[in-house]
Amino acid sequence: MALFPAYANDSETKNPNEAISKTQDETWLENSSFKIDVIGSQASTSGSLEHGGTGSNVNLIGTSESDSNESDVAKQPKRKKKRKKKVKHHRNKVVESETKQDGDDFKIDTTRSREFLTVQTIARPSAPKYKISFKMYRPLKTSKKKLKRYFHFIVEKQSSEKETKLTKQDLAKDISVERNEDFTGFKQEEDMSQMTALYNRSLGENPRDIDMWLKYVRHQDAVFQFEKVYRKGSMAKGLRVTADRKLTILEKALSHNPDCELLMRERLNISVSAYPADELQIQLKKLVEKEPGNIIWWQGYIEASQCSMSHCDIPAVLKLYAKCLSTLHQLRRNSVLEKSHLEENILRMLYQCGLFLKQSGLFEQLWTLLRLYLELNLSPTDKNKFNILSGFEEKQLVELEEVVLHSQLPIHELWLRVERLREACHWLPFTGDSCEDPQRLVFPEDVAELIHPITMPGNTFKLTATILTLLKTPLLPCRHTTMQGLGLDYVPWAVDSIETLLPMFFPLYPLNLSNKNLLRDTQRLAVGPQYLKTFPGQEEYLEFLLTTTKNCVDCLNGKEKTAVSVWWFRFQRLLIVLDKEERFKMSSLFKKKMKSSMKQLLKSEENRNNVIFYQEYALIEHELGNFESAINVIITAIQMYADGKCILNITNEEERTVICSLYRILVELHLNAPSDIETNKQKALKYLVNLTLGRHIKNMNEFLTQGSLNETTLKFKHVTLQLLQKDPPVLMSEDHFLPNFFTDWIICNGWFLYLTKGAIECGSFLEETLSSIQNQTWQKEVLFEFYIAILFKNSLEKPGVGMFRLLDDALYRAIENFPNNLFLLSVLAKEQSLNCSLGQPWWKLTNLLMKTGHAIPSLFLILIANQRTCEIEENWIDTVTGKLFSEGNSLTNRMVSLFRRMTSLEMCTRRCGLVWRLYLQFLHAHFDPSLCRKAYYRAVEECPWLKVCIYFMYT
Incomplete structure (x- = not known):
């Protein structure tokens, strides 16, 4: 029985003998159910078929003789369907022959079915939705991928290449293996090897190059x-190995530069971040015994105990400070050449010790220490000069405490409020019996x-400045070189309260830098005793501070007294200024009292002629x-001192400076006048002409001529060239608070060029002047x-892209050279507030401000x-x-990333009290x-002596 009925007749008549002549017989092509001449093309060329069957010549395309069986084969014309817009043109298709192997009783279906192309999709209620958000304030990611992943490129291996395989048996043999050029880290490894060779060659030629050592x-x-990416290994082990490499390099650098403070500071920072407290103490103790006069090793040795949770004990830390000061004192007594330098080191350690007492909440002990220093060095004859009373009544504090205790608050809140009250009101030691x-x-x-x-004469002013700074008097103005000269810039954890940053609001030039969004929580960040927040003891402490100053x-004399x-x-x-910006509230009574004290100082006989x-x-x-x-006071002083005198004819340096x-x-x-801007600019220009030509101050009705302007330009240029040919004099610390003729004359020349020729000409003049000053x-x-x-x-008066680019370039260079200058930083903040997100990218600001150290x-x-x-x-x-835009996740994540980076081990701000306070407040709000608890534990671990962190735990 056949598999298909169509082949039933053939299977009955066939025998084995007929299979031999099958290739010559074409009867196998005929089928009773389907007759078609498949090889019609061959039959048309050869004539008639040898087999005498019923088939005849049939064309592949066309009609055959009228036969009922052949009519099915012929292609019938299709009827055109009515379509609305598009009409498809159908073409006659050639019927392709299906080849079949001999003896196969099946065929392969290769005709496509369009119905299989239709796939049922998910209906809209069940279909997933994808939300793609676009944030305007988020910068687009433009960084390219640094590493080539394995699936980026397909490397086809050629059969002709033979790979060298290395087995365990071949390890002892010397077999050369070709290095893989397609290895993604090969180029980086070569670059690092070349850089290392470059550093070794450069340092071998010039071992005194400090910058090259640091690089x-x-x-x-x-x-x-x-190594972390391509040579997988332990992270902790890799960090330790890297730290050991750095220390080895720095030890070699210190052998060539033994007195370099930058290298010693870098070595200390690497040791602190790499070693635990116990091992660090042992290492630094050996360095202190080897170099007892090195204040950097002393600082690291003391901080190893002070910044450790297990070793931070106030009496033990104070003993280390006392040991350091006594060692420096003994070295000073036995030294002649380095006596002044050792005294400066004593003042630095006094400043660090005072910061430790203040941040630990021991303000009574701090004031006792500072008072004894003042009595010993400033007023040795009058021991009661600095016995200043607080002026705060104790009964008022008792009444406030009773109100708090009767408020039925939780116990931790009661303790916190009472402690803050006592901290704000008690800063002097108790003088009673009990x-x-x-x-x-x-x-x-x-x-x-x-x-x-x-004992050294130049250090008396530094002692006074150190004491006033510890009592929360800000440096005005706060400049980088001033902090360096006074020794106030080397303690990274010195900023624990807001008073240090207040000079950002101090006006220096005719600019409006007021910014309400910069440092909005001024009063919230104050720590008692303080004078910013309206709180019991505020005015009393402020009056105490002014009286001490x-x-x-x-008690001082000469320039130190004036400064x-x-x-x-x-x-x-x-x-x-703070009162005007509503950052500080001052009563009218205190204003009158403050103004009367200033007038009283001016009326004293020794100060009447002090301009x-x-x-x-x-x-x-x-x-x-x-x-x-204000204008009348200045004009009166000029008339009193030097009216009508030409500055070129004055030989007295002090008189010229004034x-x-x-x-x-x-x-x-x-130039800072709020109204009549053009009129005041003309007046300012006339004053500059009077300065150079020696005219009387009241001759303001004369018109400015081109001749007088040209003469003024020549005289400004003449005096400026004379000043630039000389080396700038070395200034003492007190000179930073007094007028300076060199800077004032250059500034007057700059204002003259700005008013006559514009900002571009003035900027080119200042660029030349700055390039001539080397140090x-x-x-x-x-x-x-x-x-x-x-x-x-x-830029504010004539805004444009070009001026802001010049401003950014000059501002970045200035901050890189003088990072602690608060005026430059306040200008940067004001520029960012004007441009908002259109200013400099965030990564540029981060690189600029965080790489300063x-x-x-x-x-x-x-x-x-x-x-x-x-x-x-x-x-x-x-x-x-x-609606108003609310804070998005990107801004929150940016702040979290910034705080985590600032509190990391390699940053100097990880022990800064104000950074941790801002971090904890931010986490508490968002x-x-x-998460706040974890950050608090980390803050206590880094700053165990900081009392203000304990307050946050109770909030």
Whole structure:
């Protein structure tokens, strides 16, 4: 029986003999159910078929003879269907022959079925939805992939290539293996080898190149990253190996440069981040015994105990400070050449010890230490000069505590409020017979081991500045070179409260840098005793601080006395500025009292002829809103001192300095006038002409001629060339608070060029001047400030892309050279507030401010990020909903990443109290308490002596 009925007849008649002639017989092509001449094309060429069957010549396309069987084969014309728009043209298709092998009883179906192309899709309710969001404030990712992944390129191996296989038996043999050029890290490894060879060759030729040594040390980080990616291994082991490499390089560098502070500081930072506290103490103790006069090793040795949870004990840490100070004192007594340097080291360690006492909450002990230093070195004859009373009534504090205790709050909240009240009101030791709080009972014997005399004349002002800074008086203005000269920049954990950053609001040039979103929580970040927040003891502590400063003025002489007096005037001017910006509330009674004390100082006989004091008083009048009164004070001082004198004919250096400073203040007051801008610019230009030509100050009705302007230009150029040909004099620390003829004359020349020829000409003049000053001196820093002020002022008046690019370039260069300058940082923050997200990219700001190695620029990065967030929430509106834009996840994640980077091991800000306070406040506002708790434990681990962190636990 056949498999298919169509082949039933054939299977019955066939026999084995007929199979031989099958190839010559074509009857097998016929089928009773389907007859067609498949090889019709062959039959048409050969004539008739040899087999006498029923088939005939049939064309592949066309009609055959009228037969009922053949009519099915012929192709019938199709009827056209009616279509609306498009008509498909059908073509006749050739029927392809299906080849079949001999003896096969099946065929392969290769005809496609269109029905299989239709796939039922999921209906819309069940279909998944994908949300693609686009954030305007998120920068687009433009970074390319650095590594070539294995699936990016298909490497086809040729059969002709023979790979060399290495087995265990061949390890002992010397078999050369071809290196794989397609290895993705091969190029990087070659580059690093070339860089290492370059460093070795350069340092071998010039081992005194400090920058090259530091670059070589930082190059080890790139080597570690390469090994982490391509040579998988333990992370902790890799970090330790990298630290050992760096230390080996630094030891070799210190052998060639034994007195380099930068190399020693780098070695200390690497040791602190790589070794545990016990091992670090052992290493640093050996270094201290080897070099007892090296203050950097002493600092690291003390911090190894102070910053360790297991070793941080206040009496033990104070013993280490006492041991360090006594060692430095003994070395000073036995030394003659380095006596001044050792005294400066004593003042540095005094500053660090005072910071430890202040941040630990031992303010009574701190004031006792500072008072004894003042009595020993400033007023040895009058021991009661600094016995200042607080003026706060104890009964008022008792009443406030009773109100808190009767408020029925939880116990932890009661403790926190009472402790803050006592901290704000108690900063002096208790002088009575009995006291409930033993911390307030401080005797001179408790701090006697920390007290040493300061005998060198130049260090008396540094001692005064150190004490006033520890009492929370900000440096005004706060410049990088001033902090370096006073020894206040080498402690990275010095910033624990907001008072250090207040000079950012101090006006220096005729610019409006007010920014309400920068440092919005001024009062919240204050730590008692304080004078910013409206709280019990606020005015009493402020009055105590002003009285202490005034008593220091009475004990000093010469330039030091004038410098501290100027500092006292500027501090009160800063308080007025803060009051205007509503960051600090000052009562009208205290204002009157403050103004009467300034007038009383000016009326004293020794200060009546001091023009610098009248200049500072005029600036205070201007901040109070009395513009005309301020101008009259300056003009009166000029008439008294040198009216009509040509500055070229004055030989007295002090007299020339005072005259130039008065004219500079007069010009800047007119340029900062709120109204009649063009008129005041003309007045300022006339004052500059009077300065150079020696005209009378009241001859302001004369018109400016081109001849007088040309003569003024020549005289400015002549004096400026004379000043630039000389080397700038080395300034003492007190000179940073006083007028300087070199900087004031260059600034007056710059204002003249700005008013006559524009900002571009003034900028080119300042670029030439800055390039002529080689060292990073105080004069160069002041001129950089003025350069930035000119560019920023012109950018506000005539905004344009080109001016902002010049401003960014100059500002970045200035911050790289002087990172602790708060005026430069405030200009950077103001520029970011003007441009918002259209300013410099975030990565540029991060690289600029975090690579300096100082805490203040890194803190400003946090403040700028908070400022951006506040401006987005206040000004941005959602175009879809019409509501104010809320803080997105990207901004929150950016802040979290920034805080984590700042508290990492390699950053100097990981022990900065203010950074941890901002971090904890941010987490408390945006995340759950568990994350805040983890960050709090980390803060206590890094800063175990910081008392303000304990307050956060109770909140």
